[in-house]
Amino acid sequence: xxxxxxxxxxxxxxxxxxxxxxxxxxxxxxxxxxxxxxxxxxxxxxxxxxxxxxxxxxxxxxxxxxxxxxxxxxxxxxxxxxxxxxxxxxxxxxxxxxxxxxxxxxxxxxxxxxxxxxxxxxxxxxxxxxxxxxxxxxxxxxxxxxxxxxxxxxxxxxxxxxxxxxxxxxxxxxxxxxxxxxxxxxxxxxxxxxxxxxxxxxxxxxxxxxxxxxxxxxxxxxxxxxxxxxxxxxxxxxxxxxxxxxxxxxxxxxxxxxxxxxxxxxxxxxxxxxxxxxxxxxxxxxxxxxxxxxxxxxxxxxxxxxxxxxxxxxxxxxxxxxxxxxxxxxxxxxxxxxxxxxxxxxxxxxxxxxxxxxxxxxxxxxxxxxxxxxxxxxxxxxxxxxxxxxxxxx
Numbered sequence: 001x002x003x004x005x006x007x008x009x010x011x012x013x014x015x016x017x018x019x020x021x022x023x024x025x026x027x028x029x030x031x032x033x034x035x036x037x038x039x040x041x042x043x044x045x046x047x048x049x050x051x052x053x054x055x056x057x058x059x060x061x062x063x064x065x066x067x068x069x070x071x072x073x074x075x076x077x078x079x080x081x082x083x084x085x086x087x088x089x090x091x092x093x094x095x096x097x098x099x100x101x102x103x104x105x106x107x108x109x110x111x112x113x114x115x116x117x118x119x120x121x122x123x124x125x126x127x128x129x130x131x132x133x134x135x136x137x138x139x140x141x142x143x144x145x146x147x148x149x150x151x152x153x154x155x156x157x158x159x160x161x162x163x164x165x166x167x168x169x170x171x172x173x174x175x176x177x178x179x180x181x182x183x184x185x186x187x188x189x190x191x192x193x194x195x196x197x198x199x200x201x202x203x204x205x206x207x208x209x210x211x212x213x214x215x216x217x218x219x220x221x222x223x224x225x226x227x228x229x230x231x232x233x234x235x236x237x238x239x240x241x242x243x244x245x246x247x248x249x250x251x252x253x254x255x256x257x258x259x260x261x262x263x264x265x266x267x268x269x270x271x272x273x274x275x276x277x278x279x280x281x282x283x284x285x286x287x288x289x290x291x292x293x294x295x296x297x298x299x300x301x302x303x304x305x306x307x308x309x310x311x312x313x314x315x316x317x318x319x320x321x322x323x324x325x326x327x328x329x330x331x332x333x334x335x336x337x338x339x340x341x342x343x344x345x346x347x348x349x350x351x352x353x354x355x356x357x358x359x360x361x362x363x364x365x366x367x368x369x370x371x372x373x374x375x376x377x378x379x380x381x382x383x384x385x386x387x388x389x390x391x392x393x394x
Contacts, residue, residue, distance in 0.1 A: 012187040013127040017138050019180030020120045021146040026173045028150025032158050032253040033166050035237045043099045049359020051103050055110040056352025062114025063341045070119035072194050079184045082116030083177055090174045118341040126190035133271050136324035141267035148260025155253015207342050211330035218323050220385035221283050224378050225316040226350035232259035242367055244302045258309045266317020278322035283386035285315020287379050294375050
């Protein structure tokens with residue numbers, strides 16, 4: 001029986017990186033589209049937040065249940081299966097007649113992306129040239145870059161096609177994901193199968209003993225960074241419309257995408273900075289950037305919001321890339337996907353919980369107090385993270 005053709009490792013690495021970007025492009029696309037659906041179907045702001053955070057929570061469940069699955073089944077089958085399920089969610093978006101369908105599509109999407117993210121991250125680290133930082137840097141940059149591209153393209157689609165923008169955008173995403181399935185079918189497997197598949201499905205987060213000290217020390221910075229991402233990707237269009245007085249789908253998408261693009265750039269640009277320095281700089285940058293965002297919202301100056309968003313995003317990217325670079329050598333191969341899953345569990349709790357709480361508080365206390373409270377907590381967390389990084393580890 002002839003063996004299947006296998007892509008060279010470098011080609012597979014590029015293909016997997018592009019597919020991971022496409023996967024998260026689909027996740028970021030609903031950010032500006034939610035206001036279009038809200039205008040058409042007339043649902044409250046609380047459901048906007050729920051539609052956003054549902055993805056984060058099902059992503060989290062999938063990580064807890066299936067984050068280590070590729071350590072046992074192999075990277076390729078997990079990647080292929082998850083991409084196919086994501087294509088199902090794209091079909092649900094395109095056929096959605098109501099917000100309930102959108103929430104259901106977000107739930108399916110979150111499950112698929114949650115299972116596959118750790119597998120993609122591990123595969124990129126394993127396909128990269130040994131001894132280089134390329135794998136961890138790309139693994140950190142690709143998801144947030146995809147989120148930014150999705151938000152931006154969603155805004156462009158709304159501006160150009162209005163109500164039909166979602167159909168055009170999701171058709172493009174479906175093609176990209178189908179190409180990703182073909183790449184995965186031809187990619188080399190990067191790990192060996194190990195027993196314990198059923199046991200791995202018991203909700204569990206793997207942090208090897210050697211990595212636990214580093215993991216705990218970086219946690220406040222990770223939570224602060226992703227809570228900022230929740231603000232930009234969850235409520236940016238609402239803030240732009242209600243507090244900044246700008247009515248434009250393109251501006252909605254651009255505002256949401258500034259954060260994600262900045263994170264990707266920061267991950268790459270600061271990828272050679274020593275891990276401790278990158279974490280300290282990331283924490284300090286989050287404090288400065290979020291403070292600028294608060295001033296921009298308070299004075300209704302969108303330019304300040306954008307500048308603050310870029311500063312905090314570059315800081316986020318520097319810190320997030322450093323987290324992967326710091327963890328990769330501390331995690332053995334058979335626990336690597338599970339370790340990266342632990343990072344994303346903390347990250348997506350920080351992404352989903354604030355958006356859900358904020359969405360329920362907007363009506364009773366108002367959008368502006370919610371944003372001020374949210375950003376204040378982020379600044380406190382980032383400052384705590386900076387103090388921890390400045391102290392010598394025990």
